[in-house]
Amino acid sequence: MGTSQRRPEPREAYFDYKAIGKIGEGTFSEVMKMQSLRDGNCYACKQMKQHFDSVEQVNNLREIQALRRLNPHPNILTLHEVLFDRKSGSLALICELMDxxxxxxxxxxxxxxxxxxxxxxxxxxxxxxxxxxxxxxxxxxxxxxxxxxxxxxxxxxxxxxxxxxxxxxxxxxxxxxxxxxxxxxxxxxxxxxxxxxxxxxxxxxxxxxxxxxxxxxxxxxxxxxxxxxxxxxxxxxxxxxxxxxxxxxxxxxxxxxxxxxxxxxxxxxxxxxxxxxxxxxxxxxxxxxxxxxxxxxxxxxxxxxxxALASHWRKATTFFPKHPVAPELLSSTWQTPKEGQKQKQPLKQEKDHPRRPGPAYLMELPKLKLAGVTKLSSYSSLALQSVLAPGANGRVPLLRPLKCVGANQKTDAQKDIKPTLKQRRLPTVDRRGGGC
CATH class of the missing domain: 1.10.510.10 (Transferase(Phosphotransferase) domain 1)
Structure with missing residues (x-):
């Protein structure tokens, strides 16, 4: 319970605290100084004198709803925990202890x-x-x-x-x-x-x-x-x-x-x-x-x-600059090549460029130009063109299921296309735990 929760739910945990002394008493509650047996810190425990029948009744209490809505705030008392004993119907609010x-x-x-x-x-x-x-x-x-x-x-x-x-x-x-x-x-x-x-x-x-x-x-x-x-x-x-x-x-x-x-x-x-x-x-x-x-x-x-706010922002901009461009990422190795020119230096292995700690910076990666790769926009499938081409009446015919051919068989249209890609056998991918 070292950190305050945004919405502390009621739970039975009276045995996690021991009473140290009484702070004050009101008409509907009394406030005790309690020490947590888990973290050793002292807290203020507001023990309600009213009997509660259910968790729903506890959650509908205005004080709990207000503290949940207002926390966290530097000038509002922090609610750390809500303790509810179903058997006795007793309710206590564990809050931070003030001087x-x-x-x-x-x-x-x-x-x-x-x-x-x-x-x-x-x-x-x-x-x-x-x-x-x-x-x-x-x-x-x-x-x-x-x-x-x-x-x-x-x-x-x-x-x-x-x-x-x-x-x-x-x-x-x-x-x-x-x-x-x-x-x-x-x-x-x-x-x-x-x-x-x-x-x-x-x-x-x-x-x-x-x-x-x-x-x-x-x-x-x-x-x-x-x-x-x-x-x-x-x-x-x-x-x-x-x-x-x-x-x-x-x-x-x-x-x-x-x-x-x-x-x-x-x-x-x-x-x-x-x-x-x-x-x-x-x-x-x-x-x-x-x-x-x-x-x-x-x-x-x-x-x-x-x-104080300006000082906070100055410290923040030390780690997050206004124009976050890492100089080391703009070295000659990663310069973006001009259109129509090849890269002068090949990409190095991952071990030569270890991952740097800190925030990631957005930058444009260089355009890779691999030999033997044809642009997708220049490739057109004759089979698809014949299927999608309009007929004599100007209407597009209905799509029909394509006939499956063997792995070593090719259509006439495919025979006319000269292969430009070398066939490579991809290694098998090992998946951990069946994940994608």
Missing amino acids: MNIYELIQGRRHPLSEKKIAHYMYQLCTSLDHMHRNGIFHRDVKPENILIKQDVLKLGDFGSCRSVYSKQPYTEYISTRWYRAPECLLTDGFYTYKMDMWSAGCVLYEVASLQPLFPGANELDQISRIHDIIGTPTENTLAKFKQSRAMSFDFPFKKGSGIPLLTASLSPQCLSLLHAMVAYDPDERITAHQALQHPYFHQQRATEKQ
């Missing part, structure tokens, strides 16, 4: 991370969201606990709440952790889109930058009240969109909003611009993940990525 999550990274810190580090992490988060949304999936539970870190590499995990962007609304209302829940999730009866992930990402951005949550509501009403205290009440047009998808009507007193707290005075104006675009109240006006990657805040990250 910590974002919440553990910022918990207890006295000073926030540098803005360069924040931009580095947020660029990777937006990259994972863009890849996910492009593949028709939205997460619905983006929060610091589900964003994992290992050696400065960020990966999004825990796809247990994900849904397809093409699935039919309404969705579950009480989705996502309350502090990171978008207004459309709070004010509608399950009518929201993938844009909710961007709201949650904006809340994460603020929390990483200030070490404090942006909207720490105690309940649903307190949550929407805290949003209005900072952002202000939405416009009538925005509220009208929400009211169309809400059985119970609501009205809010006008509130201007105090604005995002200036606990992040050290952040650049570009960072604050991106933050405001992420937490736009109206989801139609909220920035997408793809647009966020093009924001001026990530200028340095894009330049670094472009430089």
Whole structure:
């Protein structure tokens, strides 16, 4: 299991792992640190608390389907194996083991991370969201606990709440952790889109930058009240969109909003611009993940990525030149002869030109001119001409089966043709295993 599989199928292999310790526990699962007895590596094992009856039910699990579709990606948690015990009905997902999550990274810190580090992490988060949304999936539970870190590499995990962007609304209302829940999730009866992930990402951005949550509501009403205290009440047009998808009507007193707290005075104006675009109240006006990657805040990250890509291509062209012509293949021995001239040098044996390692280069082989060989285009069979020639009425007669003659017998037409080819006896070909 050293390499990750594109589509890991469920199998019974609990005996291949031993538990080392407990990492965390949720409502529907618990995460254990496991060591593989086959390769000795440690993995994160997400043990489901739900009972499963069949392999089909396991394969239909949204989290497994999402990870299979999104893997492999540098910013998506890698699914290595799916373990399913038919007898007990237990299911476990073997994923790569990360060092910590974002919440553990910022918990207890006295000073926030540098803005360069924040931009580095947020660029990777937006990259994972863009890849996910492009593949028709939205997460619905983006929060610091589900964003994992290992050696400065960020990966999004825990796809247990994900849904397809093409699935039919309404969705579950009480989705996502309350502090990171978008207004459309709070004010509608399950009518929201993938844009909710961007709201949650904006809340994460603020929390990483200030070490404090942006909207720490105690309940649903307190949550929407805290949003209005900072952002202000939405416009009538925005509220009208929400009211169309809400059985119970609501009205809010006008509130201007105090604005995002200036606990992040050290952040650049570009960072604050991106933050405001992420937490736009109206989801139609909220920035997408793809647009966020093009924001001026990530200028340095894009330049670094472009430089790394250019370096990769430079290394690639070292082995695969732009015009792949091997000089040694264009020596005088293999020069293409001009039309109507014979080769000046005979072809050497295979042992004189050993096969060279590396990529094969496309080139035009020299035209071979063997003495005594007549061009096929100049050879015409009189027997075929007599059969295919049109009759007196201008119609081509029907083909009739040819009469077989002996090996030493020749037709009159064949006797008139002077043989130009010397008869050679071909050696027998030994075939291995009956293959062609």
